[in-house]
Amino acid sequence: MARPRPRVAAAAATAAAAAIVLTGCSSSGSSGSGDGQLGFVAVKNTxxxxxxxxxRQDAPDISGETLEGSQVKLSDYRGKVVVLNVWGSWCGPCRGEAKDLQAVSEKYRDQGVQFLGVNTRDTEKANAVRFEQEKGVTFPSIFDPAGTQLLKFPKGSLNPQSIPxxxxxxxxxKIAARAVGGTVEDALESILQPVVAEPKQ
Structure with a gap:
């Protein structure tokens, strides 16, 4: 079988790399089965x-120690809209989206929105702390290296292998929306704004 020409091989490698960036750091860009039971409807071409x-299904009341050493749980923010971002310092798309997440967190801070991170698969807390410092991330993150908190989510809502x-x-x-893989400011706002605009019960 003929070997691919260098230019063709390079183009294929570039396309593969782009696909990885779009889908995230995992081997699977899908969140698994269960979308129907969760009430999720895909947003076309995203x-x-x-x-x-x-x-919508209830989100589990995950909890743990933050990277700064304080205790936090999701229910602390009941009454607010929470943007929950699962990330790792080892993950390229996580690095790519960090500044966009921070920008949206600042923009919506006074609109009853709280950002909360879950740092996973970082064996050294120092790596995660350094990531936050380098990217200017100021919202808290639960340190969950083994992914034990992620496993509490309903099947199909959050695949621990799909980071970010x-x-x-x-x-x-309740779980209102989801973005699997890296996101950018405008895209995140497109699913956040409708939830923020919902009337308080």
Whole structure:
């Protein structure tokens, strides 16, 4: 069998690298089965999906120690919209989206929105802390190197192998939207704004 020409091989490698960036750091860009049961509907031509009011499942009350050493749990923010971002310092797309996440967190801080990270598969906390410092991330992150908190989520809502993943949790603690893979400011706002605009129950 003929070997591919260098230019063709280089183009294929570039396309493969681009696909990895789009889908995230995992071997699977999918969140697994269960979308129907979770009420998720895919947003056409994006890596995002949303769930209508009345069709959402409860988010588990994950908890743990933050990278700064304080204790936090998701229910601390009940009554706020929570943007939950799962990330790792080893993950290229996580590095790519960090500044966009920080920008959106600052923009929506006074609109009842709280950002919370879950740092996973970082064996050394120092690496995660350095990541936050380099990227200017100021919102808290739970240190969850083994992914034990991620396993608490309903099947299909959050695949621990798909990093990064961002979930939008509504004011009642239900999973309203999801972006699998890296996201950018405009895309994140497109699924966050409708949840922020929902009337308080």
């Amino acid at each position: 890596n995002m999906s949303t769930a209508e009011l009345g069709k 993943t961002t979930l939008i949790i509504d004011r009642d603690g």
